[in-house]
Amino acid sequence: MIKVIVNGAHGRMGSTVVNAVVNDSELELVGAVDIVGGMDAGDKAGCGKTGIIISTDLQKTIDETKPDVMVDFTQPSVVFNTASLALKNKVRPVIGTTGLTDEQKAELDKIAKENNTACFIAANFAIGAVLMMKMAVEAAKYMPDVEIIELHHDNKLDAPSGTALVTAEMIKQVRESHKQGHANEKEKLAGARGAEYDGMRIHSVRLPGYVAHQEVIFGGLGQTLTIRHDSIDRTSFMPGVVLACKKIVGLNAGLTCNLDKIMD
CATH class of the missing domain: 3.40.50.720 (NAD(P)-binding Rossmann-like Domain)
Incomplete structure (x- = not known):
């Protein structure tokens, strides 16, 4: 024991x-x-x-x-x-x-x-979250334009979440660094485009009702790919x-x- x-x-x-x-x-x-x-x-x-x-x-x-x-x-x-x-x-x-x-x-x-x-x-102990991160890394090899949205309960103290940061770090290892979005884009409200990590954008949502959720959105010519994991219970x-x-x-x-x- x-x-x-x-x-x-x-x-x-x-x-x-x-x-x-x-x-x-x-x-x-x-x-x-x-x-x-x-x-x-x-x-x-x-x-x-x-x-x-x-x-x-x-x-x-x-x-x-x-x-x-x-x-x-x-x-x-x-x-x-x-x-x-x-x-x-x-x-x-x-x-x-x-x-x-x-x-x-x-x-x-x-x-x-x-x-x-x-x-x-561990940033996340859910088996499904580990699989989500692994799948995101594989997708990033072919679709390098990516943004991360993580959604958690409103009592979470840190943002972005550890899972989002680990996901971004893993993606960074397989894609060339580049700044996403229009070169001349302007935020009308500070932070509207989220946090920047190696050119990627990470967005944090904090609301009652959520537990721990994350989606990784990839964009390419004429298509998008979304990989999402939801923990609906602790x-x-x-x-x-x-x-x-x-x-x-x-x-x-x-x-x-x-x-x-x-x-x-």
């Missing part, structure tokens, strides 16, 4: 992770942490009492439970510190919180190697989270990014 603690266990994603861990035969939930504590983690997740009360002290939880893995769905402002703490205690972080900078990722890689411990980050991320919890125990020390790296 792989011993797992969930950081951010009181939140919507964290509660869903608790449920997934409790219901997997190879994983054992041994701890739960959040800034809001005091409730049985299973009750909060809707899977019945577990006897594991959500704590507000991550270090104490690690000391008491000696976990193998920490799943972290907290916030961009705290995830670097919580991941660093886990690594220094030789606990393997599986991070689903987006918003870490390249410098922070490099530092986590350094800390992980210093402590001979693996660290894993359970869509759980097969990827569970997979990461199992695979990370066999990864080399250091940082591994994105689900495609651990999918067989």
